[in-house]
Amino acid sequence: MAIVYEKTKMLTDKPLHYCPGCTHGIIHRLVAEAIDELGVQDRAIGIAPVGCAVFAYDYFNCDMMEAAHGRAPAVATGCKRVNPNNVVFTYQGDGDLASIGAAEITHAATRGENITVIFVNNAIYGMTGGQMAPTTLPGQVTTTSPYGRDPALCGYPIRMSEMLATLDGPAYIARVSVHDVKHIMEAKKAIKKAFQMQLEGKGFSMVEVLSSCPTNWGLTPQEALKWLQEKMIPQYPLGVKKEVE
């Protein structure tokens, strides 16, 4: 019998700490598989965020750096400028990237920094206990929007992919989802494409991955995927937002 599917060697043996049914694990796997399939494990350097994925350095089987909250694109910039031959990626959540790190991501994008950003959007701050994120949907209940996010009080969710796609610097920006196998396969393709862009020296690439947070959404893993599909996708339309030749 031949192996049809097994865990990639680009992930370490350490069991993931994520909650049951959290799709961070799927996204980790897709990133790791893309790096593995492109044959660049020995050149890869990952930048971990602050948030649920803070321990990403324990999971990706390559050299890693752990950045301050929101600063991963700046850290990646320093790293890439020193060794342009390295394949540098950041793995960031929505609080990290779209709120505290909004400046760093925007300027890395507009510089066309030749790095790959994996942006995990689950519309909430997971690690700190389910507070409102910049991506939280209108009306969504969180621990700091207990009556539901009120746009009149705290504004609207931010669409980072569309926003960054307006810039001249980025080479590739796409939004994908991991709520079912079909979308997981598409997400993998987009992530691989993003790394390919970097390998070809085309510049900044980012894949926004819509992700679930069953624990802080207060849903079962199955309900969470349904919520992602029904509530998040209309707010955050999937697709390629920018791609240069």
Added chain:
Amino acid sequence: MAKLTIAKETCKGCGLCADVCPKGLLALSHMINSRGYHPIDITDQDKCIGCAFCARMCPDAVITVEK
């Protein structure tokens, strides 16, 4: 004929794999692993077609598929 190997110690019993199995062959087992979860198990190995949907859906990469 396909074979499914499940790393039961690292499975968190989220059940996402069970939902995507086209043959409905996966279910939580009665055993409890050392981390306190009911891991997933295959109910009828012979009926597995080796599509690997389960492995692709699994957030914890606990499933190996052979065919």
Added chain:
Amino acid sequence: MGQKMLMKGNEAIAEAAIQAGCRFFFGYPITPQNQIPEYMSKRLPKIEGGCFLQAESEVAAINMVYGAAGAGARCMTSSSSPGISLKQEGISYIVGAELPCVIVNMVRGGPGLGSIQPAQSDYYQSTRGGGHGDYRMLVLAPSSVQEAVELTQQAFDLADRYRNPVLIMGDGLIGQMMEPVEMPEYVKPADLPEKTWAATGWKPGCGRERAIINSLYIDPNKLEEHVQKLYAKYAVMEEKECRWQEELTDDADYVIVAYGTTARIARSAMRKLREQGVRVGLIRPITLWPFPNAPIKKAAAHARAFLTVEMSMGQMVDDVRLAVNGAKPVTFFGRTGGIVPTVREIMAQVEKLAEEAE
């Protein structure tokens, strides 16, 4: 190099850094240090492998330094007081992750936006850490352009040796002043440790452990162990890296303690007072951390009193008092807000001390 040139302090520091092998500079404009990034932006792109990048903020700049240092490069950033406040987050992470880099602070008046004139009011911030957590940085305080050049080159070696950031603390005057300077030929010490910890790309069996550049230790026991390791390093720095200059302290009745620009003015005051027969000496800390306790303690045995002079409301004076430990009176004179003390003002302070002693 080798011949004397007339250079601005900021430019001389930038050139010295390049001579010492700094190839990566990340900065953000702020007065009075702009000639450092300007000089780097001119020079670095012309050097193979060199990169100057103007960051979107001081916060981004220091985190670019984190990434570049983590990749094993000699790198640097510079700023002035309000900008250094913004860098504190990154500095704390850099210390935690044990990354070598050089940071320049051309101090200006504060608090807040303050002024753009020279000051020394960031002493506490620089010597006590500045950011969150238990840590120290080597803080080097030049008092001439020539010394700024020498300390800059040494700063890169010290940073690499201890895997810790080194802060060069100047002030607006040191940065803006033009002085003749001789660029020393830089020779890298042969005994500097290899950067085997750097993140440069890894695969199984490549001969080293996977590099993880990190300051997170979620287990408190592990974090305590890590901080104790940092402090063991600081103990070695205290033992080996403490630097100061003593002038005429052997017979001094009055000892002035001052650093940087202020020490130059204090030296002039000392000379004039000596001409008048007042026995005054000067202790000039070159490392603000570790603080030179030894010469102060030694002088306390015979001096009648100490005068600390700073361009602040009195920050280093606390360290002088700790060193003197109550043995003799320690007084303070300072100007702040960007005002530089005059020779006459310092002389008057010493004369007052002498009168009180009579």
